[in-house]
Amino acid sequence: MVDYHTHTYLCGHASGTVEEYIESALKKGIREIGFSDHAPMPDDIRADITMSASEVEPYIGEIKHNRDIYSGRIAVKLGFEVDFPLMGSFDERYFTDPRIDYLIGSCHFIDGWAFDHPDHVGGYSDRNIDDIYTRYYAILEALASSGLFNMVGHFDIVKKFGYRSTRNFLPAVEKIARIMAAHDLAAEINTAGLLHKAREIYPSEDIIRIFFNCNVPITLGSDAHRPEQTGYMFQDAIEILSRAGYRKLSGFSGRKRYDIPL
Ligand SMILES: [Zn+2]
Ligand SMILES: [Zn+2]
Structure with a gap:
């Protein structure tokens, strides 16, 4: 089992040191x-x-x-979650830095609106819900096409607060899935959605099925913002992935993807 999405105290809205996350992961049998x-x-x-x-x-x-320090006990990987569209403050040399194992590309802003931030949830009432989804998936398509990342973070996080589109966006998802497969870009299966009003993992099971059919590689992430959240609800996620047909996860070293048995 792997957990490729964790945060530390450095960001200002998570708690816990690197050691505390690693110790928590060790207790849960996480290998990377x-x-x-x-x-x-x-x-x-x-x-x-x-x-x-x-x-x-x-x-x-x-x-x-x-x-x-932990060599031989657990593999510790160096990554960053990077906002897309890029905001220019993450020095561009880091996009080709061989010390970095992987980069997650994530969309947290739609045209300047922090749509996944609890303080700005009012924005869903001010806009047409299908327009929000249309813009969100247009940004994800550009993210997937950019060639800058190893995985797409929390693919359908636009559902976080329970605001669901009225239109079917699966054709837009499938278009992005084909781009991801062509770039060997993995989808992160992120269990943090279970903690929010969406009450399901990111992405939903029907999107995971599209990923499988399009040969999109996947990996697992808890999006832990506290050490005890590492590996959160991974057994449930693994069950959904197996049901969709997946038998492999992805790991990353020096920006290269490799397969791990599920
Ligand atoms: Zn965060
Ligand atoms: Zn994120």
């Missing part, structure tokens, strides 16, 4: 733990959302240090 703290966004909007640009190197150093 990936750290994917939020890559820096511009200083005027990053407060309590991401680390600052000057914290990137200390973060990298801390993960590498713990990788050495």
